[in-house]
Amino acid sequence: MTEVRSGTVRSCADAQELPAEWDARLEAVRQIADAVLFEGYVLYPYRASAAKNQLRWQFGVLVPPGYGEDSAEHTHQRTECLMEPRRGARIAVELRFLRAQRKTVQRVAEDGGYETVPRLECANRVLVPWDEGTEERIRLVVPVAELAEGVTHPFRLPARRTEEGLDESGVRVGRLVRVAEEVSGVLRLGTAEIPGPYSALRLTAVVENTSRWHGAGESRREAALPHSLVSAHLVLALDNGSFLSMTDPPRWAEAAVAECRNEHTWPVLAGPPDRADVVLSSPIILEDHPHIAPESPGALYDATEIDEILALRTAALTDQEKREARGTDDRAGAVIDLADSMPPEVLERLHGAVRAMRDVCGPGATVSDAGEQPWWDPGGDRDVDPARDRVVIDGRQIGAGSRVRLGPGRRRTDAQDLFLEGRTALVEAVLHDVDGSVHLAVTVEDDPGADLWRVQGRFRYYQPDEVIPLEES
Incomplete structure (x- = not known):
C-alpha cells in the first residue's frame, strides 16, 4: 500500500494498524458504526428468497466510475466538518465498508467433479447463492499540521477466491465457492482555516471508488456491486482537540457550518455525550451522540427495527424457513439462533423501557402517595x-x-x-x-x-x- 503526499510516494504499509490507545477510544463508537455498516444487510424473514431481500445494499453504496454518472448511485462521498485541534494534534481516520462477496453453491456431480446448483438441501440448512458482505477497514493516522497541504491515500483490495467443502455424515456432498473482486479507492484529506478569533479548521474528507469496471445490461447494478464500497462511512478522531457539532454549532461557527459541503453522508458527534473528539460520518441520518438501546439483544439488521416484534416473528418461523435462513447467510443464521435461544426475561426487557425517573410528588412524598396522586390532574387544575x-x-x-x-x-x-x-x-x-x-x-x-x-x-x-x-x- 502506498500513500501519495504532495506529489511524492512513500510507503504506508502500517496504515492499517492503529495504536492501541486509538482502538480503545474508538471502541465505544464501533457499536454504532457497526449498526450503520450492517443496516438493512438482510431483512426479516432473513431468507434470500424473500422479496424484500432481492434488492440489496441501499445505504452508502459507492459504485465504480464505469457504472455511469446518470444513475442514482454515486462514486464518492464528501465529508466536511469543523474542528479545533490543539498544537501537535493527530487525527485518526477509519474508512469502513462492506465488500460484496459472491457465494456460489455447488454439489458433487456424478463424474466426481462439481456442478453449480440453485440450492442444496443439507441436514440443518438449505444453501442458496447469495452476496455476503465482508467488513473492510482502511486506517491511517496523520498529524493535523500536514493536512493543510492535502493528503491522498490510495488503497487496493486484491481479488480473492475461497472454497469451503460441505460434508454430510462424513461424505462430501458439495462446496461453497466465494469470490471477491478487486476493489480500489482513494481517501483524500485536507484542511482550511476558518476566519475569526478561534483556531478552527474545516476538515474535508473525500472517499472515492476508483475500481476498474465497465459493465452493461439489465443486471448492471448486480454486476457492479462486487466492485463497490457498500455502506461506506468514516470514523474520525482527534487525540488532542475537539470537533464542533454540525447540527447544533456554537453561534460564532454557524456561518462556517453553513458553508460546509457534505455529499451523500453527514457527520455527527459520536461517543460519550460529554466528549466531542470523535465524529461518525454516516450515509444514514443520525443525531449527535447516537447510541444503541441497552435492551437490544443483538443485531437484527432490519431498517427501523423493532426488536420485540422481530424476535417474536423470527421465533415463529417454520423449521423449513429457519433452515433457508441459516443457509442464506451466517449472520441470518445467528439471528435465528438468537431468537430461538432468547430467555423470557430478555424478551420481557424489550417490552417498553423507562429511561428516567423523577420526583413527581415533591419532598416528603411516600410511595403510596405517588401511587394514588398523579403528578398533574388537568381536571383538578x-x-x-x-x-x-x-x-x-x-x-x-x-x-x-x-x-x-x-x-x-x-x-x-x-x-x-x-x-x-x-x-x-x-x-x-x-x-x-x-x-x-x-x-x-x-x-x-x-x-x-x-x-x-x-x-x-x-x-x-x-x-x-x-x-x-x-x-x-
Whole structure:
C-alpha cells in the first residue's frame, strides 16, 4: 500500500494498524458504526428468497466510475466538518465498508467433479447463492499540521477466491465457492482555516471508488456491486482537540457550518455525550451522540427495527424457513439462533423501557402517595379550563365557539392537514400542554361527522399560528 503526499510516494504499509490507545477510544463508537455498516444487510424473514431481500445494499453504496454518472448511485462521498485541534494534534481516520462477496453453491456431480446448483438441501440448512458482505477497514493516522497541504491515500483490495467443502455424515456432498473482486479507492484529506478569533479548521474528507469496471445490461447494478464500497462511512478522531457539532454549532461557527459541503453522508458527534473528539460520518441520518438501546439483544439488521416484534416473528418461523435462513447467510443464521435461544426475561426487557425517573410528588412524598396522586390532574387544575380559556390571535380573543380558517404550518403537518387547508372550522376548546404550548381543538365545518366527533371528544388540533380568525368572539 502506498500513500501519495504532495506529489511524492512513500510507503504506508502500517496504515492499517492503529495504536492501541486509538482502538480503545474508538471502541465505544464501533457499536454504532457497526449498526450503520450492517443496516438493512438482510431483512426479516432473513431468507434470500424473500422479496424484500432481492434488492440489496441501499445505504452508502459507492459504485465504480464505469457504472455511469446518470444513475442514482454515486462514486464518492464528501465529508466536511469543523474542528479545533490543539498544537501537535493527530487525527485518526477509519474508512469502513462492506465488500460484496459472491457465494456460489455447488454439489458433487456424478463424474466426481462439481456442478453449480440453485440450492442444496443439507441436514440443518438449505444453501442458496447469495452476496455476503465482508467488513473492510482502511486506517491511517496523520498529524493535523500536514493536512493543510492535502493528503491522498490510495488503497487496493486484491481479488480473492475461497472454497469451503460441505460434508454430510462424513461424505462430501458439495462446496461453497466465494469470490471477491478487486476493489480500489482513494481517501483524500485536507484542511482550511476558518476566519475569526478561534483556531478552527474545516476538515474535508473525500472517499472515492476508483475500481476498474465497465459493465452493461439489465443486471448492471448486480454486476457492479462486487466492485463497490457498500455502506461506506468514516470514523474520525482527534487525540488532542475537539470537533464542533454540525447540527447544533456554537453561534460564532454557524456561518462556517453553513458553508460546509457534505455529499451523500453527514457527520455527527459520536461517543460519550460529554466528549466531542470523535465524529461518525454516516450515509444514514443520525443525531449527535447516537447510541444503541441497552435492551437490544443483538443485531437484527432490519431498517427501523423493532426488536420485540422481530424476535417474536423470527421465533415463529417454520423449521423449513429457519433452515433457508441459516443457509442464506451466517449472520441470518445467528439471528435465528438468537431468537430461538432468547430467555423470557430478555424478551420481557424489550417490552417498553423507562429511561428516567423523577420526583413527581415533591419532598416528603411516600410511595403510596405517588401511587394514588398523579403528578398533574388537568381536571383538578383551576388554572386551565378548555371550555372557557381564550387565546389572542391577530388581536382577537379566540376560544370555544370561534370560527377560524385553517392554514397548517408546513414544518409540522401531514397530508391530512394539507387536505384541509383553507377550510373553515369551529373551535371546540383551547388546550394548554405541560410545556406551555397552546393547541386549538377544532371540528371542520360542513363535516357530516362533526357531531359524532364532538360527542366522542375526537378533534383536529392546530396551533394558534396555523389558523386565521374569521369573526370577533
